[in-house]
Amino acid sequence: MSSRSVTIKDIAKILGISKSTVSRALSEHSDVNQETRKKILEVAQQLNYQPNALALNLKQQRTNTIGVIIPETVNRFFAKAIGGIQRVANLAGYNVMICQSDESYITEKNNLRSLIASHVDGVIISVSSETDRTDHFDLLLQKKIPVVFFDRIREDLHTSQVYTDNYEISFAGTEHLIQQGCQRIAIIAGPQNLHNSRNRLNGYMDALKKHDRPVKESYIVHSNFTGGNIEEYTRYLINLPQRPDAVFAINDYAAVEMMHVFKKNGLKIPDDIAVLGFNNENIGRFVEPPLSTIDLPSYDMGAVSAEILLAQIRDASAPIQRKLVKSQLIIRESTHRITTP
Amino acid sequence: MSSRSVTIKDIAKILGISKSTVSRALSEHSDVNQETRKKILEVAQQLNYQPNALALNLKQQRTNTIGVIIPETVNRFFAKAIGGIQRVANLAGYNVMICQSDESYITEKNNLRSLIASHVDGVIISVSSETDRTDHFDLLLQKKIPVVFFDRIREDLHTSQVYTDNYEISFAGTEHLIQQGCQRIAIIAGPQNLHNSRNRLNGYMDALKKHDRPVKESYIVHSNFTGGNIEEYTRYLINLPQRPDAVFAINDYAAVEMMHVFKKNGLKIPDDIAVLGFNNENIGRFVEPPLSTIDLPSYDMGAVSAEILLAQIRDASAPIQRKLVKSQLIIRESTHRITTP
DNA sequence: AAAAATTGTTCAATCGATTGCGCATGATAC
DNA sequence: GTATCATGCGCAATCGATTGAACAATTTTT
Secondary structure, eight states, X not given: OOOOOOOHHHHHHHHTOOHHHHHHHHTTOSOOOHHHHHHHHHHHHHHTOOOXXXXXXXXXXXXXXXXXXXXXXXXXXXXXXXXXXHHHHHHTTOEEEEEEOTTOHHHHHHHHHHHHHTTOSEEEEOOOTTOOOOGGGHHHHHTTOOEEEESSOOTTSSSEEEEOOHHHHHHHHHHHHHHTTOSSEEEEEOOTTOHHHHHHHHHHHHHHHHTTOOOOGXXXXXXXXXXXXXXXXXXXXXXXXXXXXXXXXXXXXHHHHHHHHHHHTTOOTTTTOEEEOSSOOGGGGTSSSXXXXXXXXXXXXXXXXXXXXXXXXXXXXXXXXXXXXXXXEEOOGGGOOSOOO | OOOOOOOHHHHHHHHTOOHHHHHHHHTTOSOOOHHHHHXXXXXXXXXXXOOOHHHHHHHHTOOSEEEEEESOTTSHHHHHHHHHHHHHHHHTTOEEEEEEOTXXXXXXXXXXXXXXXXXXXXXXXXXXXXXOOOGGGHHHHXXXXXXXXXXXXXXTSSSEEEEOOHHHHXXXXXXXXXXXXXXXXXXXXXXXXXXXXXXXXXXHHHHHHHTTOOOXXXXXXXXXXXXXXXXXXXXXXXXXXXXOSEEEOSSHHHHHHHHHHHHHTTOOTTTTOEEEOSSOOGGGXXXXXXXXXXXXXXXXXXXXXXXXXXXHHHXXXXXXXXXXXXXXXXXXXXXXXXXXX
């Protein structure tokens, strides 16, 4: 009848014993008579007793909840990462509280504050593109709340980090374009303040250098992920005196949009211009020609992050970990030139 | 030094007064001398006092957290809905706990159990495609936890519901195809157990009837959202003795994949066959020809759901609401026939 | 048979807040 | 000068668990 839940007090009253005994019987701690325990378990079962998580939270000062801060859920990369985090967390009996920073430092800071206020047991975070400082993380360290950074990491902080080989995979992607006979490779690079973007750009440049290709400023364009001005950049590249014969794009959406513009301008892909994307979105499989791209292990990065975090939650002395999860080059037709020179 | 947080007890001790007074001063309840209050606020400020949310949760039996259960975060529709939910919730000072059912009834049930165990103040849910019963929701109603169903709703339950006009928009989409001169319109419909899919199918059929087109079984194909066998279905349609001259697809990914197969088979879009998608994915803007589609108001549905839920959380006697958020037909080239008969 | 150890249980404090009730104190009323 | 009342504050219970310490009751040891 009453919507009040059953407590150990209720069980104790029914059996005419004390709360302590009930508690000990249920948590199987020690020193409870087998018969008493049996009776307690029976009554508990019968009343469908569920321990009040709120009381436990207060008493034990933990919540069995981990906080996650990501730039945005609509980004497929992060959506998949959440999947990995949740799988691991739920299996371990943890809930997941998700916040979006919307690529804003202020929001990220607020998210962090509210997660801390909620007493989450640990935090997994991928910093916003706007974030260029780390002072807001001090509170976490100060309160000794375990943190794992993933993908968009902060190498300067002494915390666990999970990342992928942005440099190496960009190097590999660029080298692949070179091997296809491309001479003038342009890149649409990400925001300069993002560590990952810089790594990717470096991988691209070093691959060019290795193969004695010049690195030309005019072939490097910085964009953000929203892709507002991709069309403009594409036209710019098309109209260069030395038009590039390949382009390595920041992400698949940019790549697809560029392909669209190239085709409208009568350029053949990949022979006039090869296109390599980033992120392995579904879309890449269905465009004409199918898009070569780089598969980022987002799900795995999420899962690994959660595992590391849980280890640190369970054992405060667990060591900081830095873990690499490898990306993979996926070659389709948009970079596959039949006629290599 | 100590990582223990400041409590009202600390403040009380410093000022040599009782906890009660501190509490009353901070919550501005009543009956506190202005001077005493001032001193308390000062000390609180100085020590950077933050009330312990866990203690409040226990005392007040609420958590300022709302639970969300969706089929999957990688689905862009739901990812956007989460955005809307979070925006509204955060502005109101609520946290959001997100669970994925992975389109599984069992998982959905487990999610629900863990949200209830976490004492969330309310739940927003879009049921899994596998869910064909409602018994697991009884516990929510029994515990009087406010619920809002959105998009994938359950009309049979007496709870708030937020949905879009699947029937009307499918009717409109089909009518649009008819107006473009299409005679034989096929449909790739969603899973039959989903309410939304049935509504969409009905809209399609009724539009055909209204314009005296026959409804042919052979033009109706049921698929799920994973899109595993779209290619096969497409071939089936192409090889029909009376090949359709338009297809209305369950979602944009299916539509794009179909376009791909049509083009490979030498069919011209939209003149040989028009293609209409569903969901307004980014991808649709970049395929050749750009895809006509239906824009589902996912963000708004999330936001509206959160608003209704919060209203019910704040006032238990707030009425149940059923709210329609309209979809929109977006016409691009894949259905735009120049040569209407 | 007295001392010691074991077993099973209860008491009461604790986590960190809120809040009803009661008690001083001083002001006002009559 | 006593009765009444408002003001300001403290006591202690409460939310629902856990847990150290104390204490009976019984058994074992010597």
